[in-house]
Amino acid sequence: MIELKKILVGTDFSPHASVALRHAAGLAKAFNSELILLNVVEPADMMTQLPPIGESYFSPALIQAQEDYARQQGEEALKSIGHSPARFVLRQGSPFFEIIAAAKEEDVDLVVIGTHGRGAIAHMLMGSVAERVVRKAGCPVLVVREGDHEFVHP
Template sequence: MYSSVLVPTDGSARSLAAARRGIDIASTYGAELHALSVIDASDLGLWTTADIPVERVQASLRDAAESAVDEIASLASDEDVSCRTAVRIGVPHREILDAIDEDDIDLVVMATHGRTGLEHAILGSTTERVVRLSRVPVMTVRE
């Protein structure tokens, strides 16, 4: 039923809970897991060289993203699930949707962050956008 499962992560506990669900599904179906972390391009513009050198901020964000996908790969390895990792820079929901097409993903398993009210209206929801725009099923997981 599923041959490739995408698990987007931001390194949070919620994302890790979703990753565990994705690993379980991949194990059940003998699917390959894809762990993806997207560095939000808008985060790169928050700092100026007067604050902190841009290269240092970029390296810090990349290190955090790589740690997030490496943690999922380690959990997948413990369950004998094949896992590919990727880090991208861009608009998170767009990068996730691009990964779905590029990696021929059958299922996306991702966390919800539970934002409501004004915070949700202002920030929007990456998960909500992926659910609305994805051509494949998206399983949402609450921590």
């Protein structure tokens, strides 16, 4: 029988990520798993893929504001699912690298991540975080597309 002691769900607080969180919460309840909600704040230089000119594009105060907002959203998301044990983790860096690192450090049994249909050109240029996580994760990965799917416990 499969044991899912820890489930990591990556979120950017988008509608796609909310669907993934609902699926992860359903699995966590069904398997009595710990749920870890992960958000990654990307420094501006990483988001733009451009080298900084002099200092970073964003000040430490702006990065702190992003992190404060993410913490608030994370706590609200945890309250909305009503599952325990659950916790919110905030990291800074590239979402792909930080999801892989957190999954390894937390020794999770499953990563759940949302995806959306990006255009072909955007996908070629940026790739898909979900696709890269599937390729590199050391555990199973559930990729959830946005839609009207419900998690139903058998």
